[in-house]
Amino acid sequence: MEIVEATRHVLEAGKSSELTALLATVADATAMDGEPRFATKISRDLARAVVCRKYSRGVLQLCHLVNAVDACGTGKDRWERFFFGLDKVRGTSIRAWLNEAVNQNDWRRPGFEISVDGLHMTYSDGDFVLGFGRMSFLTALLETVIGMVGYEPVDKIFAQMTKHATDQDEVKDAANALNRLIYDWLRDHLPGTHAAEKFEAIVAYLKTSSDSGSVQVSDENILQFWLQQNNGHADAISDFRTYRSAVGSFVDFLRAIETGSTQSMVSYARPLGTDRDAGEIDPMVLEGDDPAGAWQTPLALLDSPPADAIKFLNKREREGLDFLMDCGPLAIDLPLSIMRSEVFGSVQARITQALRRKAGNNVVQDLLGCADAEPYAERTLRFHDYEQHLLRVQKAVLHVLTREDPGPDTDQDPDLPEDADTTNVVPLFAGKTLPDGAREQSLAAFKDLNRRGFSEDDLEDPNIREGFSIGAGALVLARDHLADYLVVLARLQSDDDDLEQVFSTDLQVFQSLFTVMYGEKE
Amino acid sequence: MTIQINLPDDQSMATVQEHFADEDNVRQTLTAMREAEPTIAFSRLWRFASGEVTHDADLLTALRHDSKLAADVNALLQKISWSHLPQAAAASTDEDLRLRETDLCAIRIESSRAEPDQVYVIIELKDAEANAPRTLITSAAGGTLERLELPAAQGGVIQVLLQHDDAVLIALRDHGTEVFLR
Amino acid sequence: MSLVRVFIPTTEGPVAIERITREPAAQSAICVKRTTRVLPISAAYDAFVRAPSGVIEREFGPWDVSGPRGAFRLDVSGPITDGESWQLGVFIAHALAAENRLAGPDDEVAEALWITGALDSDLGVGAVGHVAEKLHASADLIDQHIKEGTALRFFVPDTNLKSMTAREDIESTAVTSAKDIQRHLNLLDEADAPASVIPAPPIPANAAPEPQSGNGLRTLFTVLGISILVAGAGAFIYFDQQPIKTVPPIVVKEKSAPEPVKAAQVKPAPKAAPKVVVAKPVTAKVKPAPAHVPTLKVYELRAAAGSSCAAIQFSDAKPVKRALGPVSGDQLADSNVAGLCGLEFEVAVGPEDRFVSAAVNLTRGRFVRNRLPETLKGNLATKGNLRWRAHVPKRLKRPVRYNISVSISKTPISGLAAQTQTLTARHRILP
Known part of the structure; x- marks a missing residue:
């Protein structure tokens, strides 16, 4: 008997390791100080643009940007200095770079202008405008494209384009050439998608329990679906190998139903945030992927500049909330699926890691027994802790947003920029007056948080202050969502089959299936 | 708790399926990215080639194993270098190179009389007034990159004294090595 | 043929010049302990060597007239960081090497020379800084020579002579020209003998204080002493170049001066080196006005x-x-x-x-x-x-x-x- 070979079970079908390694490389790229070169959200948006093949608009914008930086740079490596010389790629640093370049060198070619929001390019056949915030994404896109097709072909395209780029057709030609290279590369490297099979498997399963056009999705039938997909198929490569991926697919399915059914009625111009001075958050990133009203995890805003300069959540808190926040309102209807993903999904991840690193038989056997699975009641307490933490952070943010601003500039309020995304914040803190008790509490919370961004010195940085403004809305949304989820868990706890009982039952179910999937073979 | 869905008609179902495929692809990719082994980003390559970073052991190791990365760094160096001295002619590969030459400079290799184990690398600029290069980078056919920070030029000449087994010198003497002066 | 060892004193200790070799190099270089470690002062050494402005090729060259361009490699026992006080010793080492009299590290020597001083293009010796510290840092070397009974002679610019009084057990020779030492070593043709050379008097009580450093070879941007000039209305602040100090002449007291001797009669003293002072004022070099003050x-x-x-x-x-x-x-x-x-x-x-x-x-x-x-x-x-x-x-x-x-x-x-x-x-x- 032997442990079933890890790789047969661990790898999800149809993934391109080269593409994911490339995307991970860009996401993992660091600035000189070791901090990420790109904001987390940029990396996610990049992955979406590439794997969904929605990059052509970005490529066109990229070519225009290359044309502009070529016109204001110096040296042989004009565009490279801009895209790769920037250390931390943020809207603010991009704007500063461009301003400095133009101040020092002026434009070598006419037709370019830096405005408050971005670059304005005038061609013989029309204008093109590009916001500073979008440029971070384009920088990441270029890094990815060079990683795909190599530097030399890209350089040739840009060199050709910048020789003659007086009208937009030249830029479009370059973009088309680049698109072709990307398309060809992705043809060989994009994961051979199993999405169709997965979609059909879900639809077929749901239809088996219904004889009409109406189907039901519940915690129970998601679990049954996963068991059905994997039970007795130890050697087969399932599209739903991990429980978490099965839940994720149901979430995707429900969202696709919602989106696909209402597509004709919705606008795709949903702004995600603000594009203030720096224009950090740019709705164009999504290329119309998300319909109005679609759930966006609030953590994405915390991952974006300027809020990402503040450590609202540490790694453990971030990971503990990620899936719940990602699932959004669906988590309220599928509470146990979230709980099972958190608890047994983690156990499954540890099993696959142990197999991958060829851990000893006894280690794997312990994991298969789910001995270290966190009981649901304890996991619930941890969610409570996170909720309390979010409350503390909100109070600390309150201190930042309501503190006196003795600065001489009365013409604007740096804490609450007029075009900042302060949904949930402005009404709450209107007038910036607080009762004394609340003021003291918020100050105490601020002082207690010994994290990046939470010091009076940090608050002297306008970027940090703006980060608090932007992050405040996301924190309110995150805590509201968590609080809703905790209410649902409290209801489950009061049922006859309380969470302890459900955990006990689930423990046997997962132990049994993990043993079938990863355990000893006869 | 249960979510009730009325499945759409076939035409809408196709749209739903497309949306599902996108979401699924993104989810799979983001999940796979957590497990993926990052490699060398091009920005890191640029930092090294441009001299912003002078030591990057991981990069140098990767270059020996990744021909695409090595091609990228060569192309980049060729573009941004002050002078590029390509591989030497194959006809003379029998013996170690002692002279490499371009329109901009010549690199001469002379053994020391005083210390036979030591060798002078002399870079003579054809325009003594030109901005002198500050770095010499060798790129061997196998992807091995060596870097040597150069002293300031004096009267259009840069001179370095190396041990005969110095990796840079070995590379310089190899006909298959490309040399970049930055 | 007697071999002579030359030490360049530094504040870190004396550094021996171990070897001078003609090399197929483009630039002369100073290397430490025969390794590839090239000292930063090599650029200054190359300028010191290279004709027409450098004195070495002018005095001892030419070399490689028909062959490829060459240069010198000068091996030293330790680092010499900066300044110009090495120039006199290096010049003498070249003079000795030209006669195959420069001692290597393992050679037995007739005498050793401890030489510090800057050198101008006329072979005039200029004052240097930190002589007292250099002397202090040479204590082990001096003690060793005393213990072994071997000759160690000290040559310093005349204006630095006062700094040598810290040790009473040594005799120092003040020099105003490199030729003073060449003569001592019998390295000069008779035609190069001076019109008058007088033995040195005791160190005068009113000898000029030791300057920090500096001589006429200093470039525009050599700034060691700093003064701040502030122009009020313009609100600019800058440090001007160090003013070049005028070196007062050494006063020779008649009563202590022995009879002058003719140059042809000057021989290397078998045990004690003569103290030599040329009784003419050292002319302060006029520095060109700066083209631009940052x-x-x-x-x-x-x-x-x-x-x-x-x-x-x-x-x-x-x-x-x-x-x-x-x-x-x-x-x-x-x-x-x-x-x-x-x-x-x-x-x-x-x-x-x-x-x-x-x-x-x-x-x-x-x-x-x-x-x-x-x-x-x-x-x-x-x-x-x-x-x-x-x-x-x-x-x-x-x-x-x-x-x-x-x-x-x-x-x-x-x-x-x-x-x-x-x-x-x-x-x-x-x-």
Whole structure:
């Protein structure tokens, strides 16, 4: 008997390791100080643009940007200095770079202008405008494209384009050439998608329990679906190998139903945030992927500049909330699926890691027994802790947003920029007056948080202050969502089959299936 | 708790399926990215080639194993270098190179009389007034990159004294090595 | 043929010149312990060697007339960091090497020479700095020679002779020309003998104090002594070049001077070296006026009417600039933070390429943004005016204090190696 070979079970079908390694490389790229070169959200948006093949608009914008930086740079490596010389790629640093370049060198070619929001390019056949915030994404896109097709072909395209780029057709030609290279590369490297099979498997399963056009999705039938997909198929490569991926697919399915059914009625111009001075958050990133009203995890805003300069959540808190926040309102209807993903999904991840690193038989056997699975009641307490933490952070943010601003500039309020995304914040803190008790509490919370961004010195940085403004809305949304989820868990706890009982039952179910999937073979 | 869905008609179902495929692809990719082994980003390559970073052991190791990365760094160096001295002619590969030459400079290799184990690398600029290069980078056919920070030029000449087994010198003497002066 | 060892004293200890070899190199170089470690002073050594301005090729060359260009490799036992005090010893070592009399590290020698002094193009010897420290650092060498009973002779510029009085157990010889030592070593043709050479008197009580360093060979940008000149209205601060000190003549007291001897009669003394002083004043070299004096200016940046600090800090809005004037030395007038958006620093490098290294040292408080341009890190040549800005916090609980230091050099600035001109300013921003 032997442990079933890890790789047969661990790898999800149809993934391109080269593409994911490339995307991970860009996401993992660091600035000189070791901090990420790109904001987390940029990396996610990049992955979406590439794997969904929605990059052509970005490529066109990229070519225009290359044309502009070529016109204001110096040296042989004009565009490279801009895209790769920037250390931390943020809207603010991009704007500063461009301003400095133009101040020092002026434009070598006419037709370019830096405005408050971005670059304005005038061609013989029309204008093109590009916001500073979008440029971070384009920088990441270029890094990815060079990683795909190599530097030399890209350089040739840009060199050709910048020789003659007086009208937009030249830029479009370059973009088309680049698109072709990307398309060809992705043809060989994009994961051979199993999405169709997965979609059909879900639809077929749901239809088996219904004889009409109406189907039901519940915690129970998601679990049954996963068991059905994997039970007795130890050697087969399932599209739903991990429980978490099965839940994720149901979430995707429900969202696709919602989106696909209402597509004709919705606008795709949903702004995600603000594009203030720096224009950090740019709705164009999504290329119309998300319909109005679609759930966006609030953590994405915390991952974006300027809020990402503040450590609202540490790694453990971030990971503990990620899936719940990602699932959004669906988590309220599928509470146990979230709980099972958190608890047994983690156990499954540890099993696959142990197999991958060829851990000893006894280690794997312990994991298969789910001995270290966190009981649901304890996991619930941890969610409570996170909720309390979010409350503390909100109070600390309150201190930042309501503190006196003795600065001489009365013409604007740096804490609450007029075009900042302060949904949930402005009404709450209107007038910036607080009762004394609340003021003291918020100050105490601020002082207690010994994290990046939470010091009076940090608050002297306008970027940090703006980060608090932007992050405040996301924190309110995150805590509201968590609080809703905790209410649902409290209801489950009061049922006859309380969470302890459900955990006990689930423990046997997962132990049994993990043993079938990863355990000893006869 | 249960979510009730009325499945759409076939035409809408196709749209739903497309949306599902996108979401699924993104989810799979983001999940796979957590497990993926990052490699060398091009920005890191640029930092090294441009001299912003002078030591990057991981990069140098990767270059020996990744021909695409090595091609990228060569192309980049060729573009941004002050002078590029390509591989030497194959006809003379029998013996170690002692002279490499371009329109901009010549690199001469002379053994020391005083210390036979030591060798002078002399870079003579054809325009003594030109901005002198500050770095010499060798790129061997196998992807091995060596870097040597150069002293300031004096009267259009840069001179370095190396041990005969110095990796840079070995590379310089190899006909298959490309040399970049930055 | 008697071999002679030459020591160059440094403040870290005496350094022996072990070997001089003609090499198929392009530039002469000084190497430590026969390794590939080339000393930074090699560029100065190459200039010292190379004709027409260098004295070595002129005095002892030419070489390689028909062959490829060559150069010297000079191997030393330890590092010599900077300055020009090595020049006299190196010159003598070349003179000895030309006669195959320079001793290697393992050779038995007739005598050893401890030589310090700068050398001008006429082979006149100029004063050097830190002679007393160099003598102190040579204690082990001196004790060793005393113990072994071998000859160790000391040659110093006449103006440095007073610094040698710390040790009473040695005799030092003041020299004004390299030929004084060549003559002592019998390395000169008779035609080179001086018209009059007189033995040295006791060190005069009123000998000039030892200068810090410097002689006429110093380049425009050699600045060791610093004086601050402040031009009030223009609010610029700069350090001028070190004024060249006039070296007063050595006074020769008649009563202590033995009978003058003719040059042809001068022989190397078997045991004690003669003290030699040429009784003529050392002429101060006139330094050319600088073509450009680098300046450092600091400006306050405030928002113009209708604008704001944010507009200045985050967009292209032009600030109102006000130059800060000095109040004392390099201390600038205080600024008040109210309405102050930031500071702009401007270094006027001048019309020629220079390496500039700047540092803003905050001794209290902080700036919101204070990023130096790459051109101010000392490794890129630049010219003209360099500017950068620091943004100031909107409100302060305590004053912000900082000082700024800008070094300018003809060569890349790394550590303390480069000869630099330094500009400084101190400034406070009050709450």
